[in-house]
Amino acid sequence: MVKTVLITGVSSGIGLAQARLFLEKGCKVYGVDKGAAPDLEGKFHFMQLDLTEDLSALYDFATEVDILCNTAGILDGYQPLLNLSETDFELVFRTDFWAAVQLIRHYLPKMIEKKAGIIINMCSIASFLAGGGGAAYTSAKHALAGLTRQLALDYAKDNIQVFGIAPGAVKTAMTADDFKAGGSADWVAAETPIGRWTVPSEIAELTLFLASGKAQSMQGEIVKADGGWSLK
Numbered sequence: 001m002v003k004t005v006l007i008t009g010v011s012s013g014i015g016l017a018q019a020r021l022f023l024e025k026g027c028k029v030y031g032v033d034k035g036a037a038p039d040l041e042g043k044f045h046f047m048q049l050d051l052t053e054d055l056s057a058l059y060d061f062a063t064e065v066d067i068l069c070n071t072a073g074i075l076d077g078y079q080p081l082l083n084l085s086e087t088d089f090e091l092v093f094r095t096d097f098w099a100a101v102q103l104i105r106h107y108l109p110k111m112i113e114k115k116a117g118i119i120i121n122m123c124s125i126a127s128f129l130a131g132g133g134g135a136a137y138t139s140a141k142h143a144l145a146g147l148t149r150q151l152a153l154d155y156a157k158d159n160i161q162v163f164g165i166a167p168g169a170v171k172t173a174m175t176a177d178d179f180k181a182g183g184s185a186d187w188v189a190a191e192t193p194i195g196r197w198t199v200p201s202e203i204a205e206l207t208l209f210l211a212s213g214k215a216q217s218m219q220g221e222i223v224k225a226d227g228g229w230s231l232k
Contacts, residue, residue, distance in 0.1 A: 009072030013172030152220030168226025193228030
């Protein structure tokens with residue numbers, strides 16, 4: 001049976017790597033991003049949409065999904081609270097947390113009806129630690145981790161598998177500023193125990209395993225993939 005996957009933030013970085021891998025495995029992939037459509041082959045369907053806006057068109061576009069990957073996210077420039085306006089703070093929460101809540105609320109009832117479904121939320125080491133982002137990002141990712149655990153507890157009886165992934169430093173468009181002159185890329189690599197940044201394909205491989213149906217005993221786990229950063 002061909003699985004249907006919905007991936008947010010599909011145009012670049014982790015979302016793109018996830019889509020590419022699921023397509024290679026023969027899945028039908030619906031991708032959504034506020035950016036342009038990525039160049040992907042296979043059963044790929046794309047919608048350009050800002051997740052902070054009305055999502056009703058997306059629900060008509062992807063009516064049912066077997067695997068929901070809430071991957072889209074934005075950073076906050078590592079800013080402390082008093083450097084962030086309420087508008088900036090709200091935008092991070094609407095993108096990194098509230099969009100996932102809305103998508104889950106829409107697709108979860110259909111998963112429950114089928115007694116099958118997998119939800120994978122892109123958390124972060126900022127879901128556990130301070131310093132992985134600023135005040136808005138860290139708060140939003142803590143909230144997403146809490147949602148992930150509570151969903152896993154509440155809906156395990158309905159055979160809904162819920163997981164989180166907590167990357168550390170991943171080389172993506174979102175972290176491109178770290179690689180510019182004067183950025184922190186070299187420092188981050190040096191401070192990471194494995195001595196380098198994680199690449200999106202590594203997160204995609206982990207996603208594929210969690211979506212395989214073989215990880216049910218890991219229900220509610222938020223799996224760190226941070227190169228050992230949080231060991232310190």
